[in-house]
Amino acid sequence: MSATFHKNPQEWLDVLMSVTKEFAVETLGFGSYETKGRKDGPPDPGIGTYIPLVGASASLEMGIVSTELGCRHLSGALLGMDSDESEEMAEDDMVDAFGEIINIVAGVVKQRVNEEDSTFNLGLPILVKGQIRAMEHQITAVADVVTGNIPVQLVVVTPRCME
Amino acid sequence: MNILIVDDSKAMRMIVKRSLRQVGYPDDSMQEADNGNDALTSIKAAKPDVVLCDWNMPGMSGIDLLKALKGDGIDVKFGFITSIATPEIRQEAEGSGALFVIGKPFAPEKLKEALDKVL
Numbered sequence: 255m256s257a258t259f260h261k262n263p264q265e266w267l268d269v270l271m272s273v274t275k276e277f278a279v280e281t282l283g284f285g286s287y288e289t290k291g292r293k294d295g296p297p298d299p300g301i302g303t304y305i306p307l308v309g310a311s312a313s314l315e316m317g318i319v320s321t322e323l324g325c326r327h328l329s330g331a332l333l334g335m336d337s338d339e340s341e342e343m344a345e346d347d348m349v350d351a352f353g354e355i356i357n358i359v360a361g362v363v364k365q366r367v368n369e370e371d372s373t374f375n376l377g378l379p380i381l382v383k384g385q386i387r388a389m390e391h392q393i394t395a396v397a398d399v400v401t402g403n404i405p406v407q408l409v410v411v412t413p414r415c416m417e
Numbered sequence: 418m419n420i421l422i423v424d425d426s427k428a429m430r431m432i433v434k435r436s437l438r439q440v441g442y443p444d445d446s447m448q449e450a451d452n453g454n455d456a457l458t459s460i461k462a463a464k465p466d467v468v469l470c471d472w473n474m475p476g477m478s479g480i481d482l483l484k485a486l487k488g489d490g491i492d493v494k495f496g497f498i499t500s501i502a503t504p505e506i507r508q509e510a511e512g513s514g515a516l517f518v519i520g521k522p523f524a525p526e527k528l529k530e531a532l533d534k535v536l
Binding site for chain 2 (some may be wrong): 277280281332334350351354357358360364365368372376
């Protein structure tokens with residue numbers, strides 16, 4: 255591991271955005287992917303799936319947030335379903351598939367930074383309904399994205415000391 | 418042919434099954450387990466031709482399952498399908514007896530290529 259390896263939240267968000275774009279286009283098969291903006295601050299209320307990434311150089315959570323319909327369409331795309339099938343998917347299946355999306359994306363993020371720090375471990379995905387709020391010692395970075403007409407927010411939560 | 422798919426995610430098991438179908442494996446060749454302990458029991462009861470296993474699972478992880486099999490003297494063809502296919506993971510997997518490591522996301526052809534080499 256490089257002793258100088260450091261990424262601030264926006265740099266982690268850059269990696270997450272890059273990986274998610276590839277995943278949305280190449281794996282989920284969406285024909286479009288557009289970044290609408292980015293900010294420091296909490297994501298909008300919605301359904302989010304988050305996964306921890308913890309290593310020697312950093313500790314963070316990465317997440318993907320969308321509307322319920324958006325989550326269903328993203329999850330359905332992963333499972334090869336059409337729109338109607340996605341909207342009728344059982345909630346447990348949607349939660350499971352949405353978690354698998356962040357698991358796959360975070361795994362590729364880990365591979366992207368592996369040369370700089372190979373100690374990162376992925377946790378297990380959790381689903382959050384509503385709005386997350388950063389604690390006093392944390393900072394969030396958010397990117398607004400639209401892929402396949404689905405509004406998505408990509409989220410990085412890090413300790414403030416990584417700012 | 419008997420392929421055991423081990424993953425805590427139903428979605429991922431569905432994706433692996435769909436990929437296997439796409440490269441010519443029939444549905445009746447596929448069995449599933451959603452955790453390492455059930456997989457261990459299943460493998461002991463009916464030795465599959467190959468195990469396709471996730472790495473990161475709650476409870477018994479994929480690598481723990483592989484080590485438990487080796488510890489019990491059970492020799493079964495074993496490969497990982499994981500989102501964390503780094504060189505370190507590949508080294509640990511192969512050092513523990515895994516025959517291949519496939520990174521997620523993967524194309525069905527990648528799965529076929531790995532299986533063709535070991536079956």
